[in-house]
Amino acid sequence: MIIVIAIAGLLMAVGAVGAIWRIIKGPSALDRIIASDVLVATVMCALGAEMAVNGHTDTLPVMLGLALFGIVGSVSVARFISSRDDT
Known part of the structure; x- marks a missing residue:
């Protein structure tokens, strides 16, 4: 069981580091x-x-807050990008 937890933690850490790298180096917004x-x-x-x-x-409340943050953020960015493309 410990090996599975370690592998899952490692994969999540790699994903987080990759996302942070893309936030820092991303060519576009x-x-x-x-x-x-x-x-x-x-x-x-x-x-x-x-x-x-x-x-x-x-x-669990922290997860729910993060889910709300993710949904509201994605929708607001999509609306911003679509309104910017219309003009």
């Missing part, structure tokens, strides 16, 4: 926005895995 959504999703997955391993639901 849209790349940075998508990378920030990936980072939020990775953090949510890590929190969910931590809850499953330790058998508690203490961080």
Whole structure:
């Protein structure tokens, strides 16, 4: 079980580092926005895995807040980009 947890943690860390790298080096604003959504999703997955391993639901409100942040952020960016393309 420890090996599975370590592999999952390593893969989530690699995903988070890749997203941070794209936020820093992204050639366009849209790349940075998508990378920030990936980072939020990775953090949510890590929190969910931590809850499953330790058998508690203490961080569930944090996950719900991050999900709300991700949805509102994606929708607002999509509306901004679409209104900018119309003109």
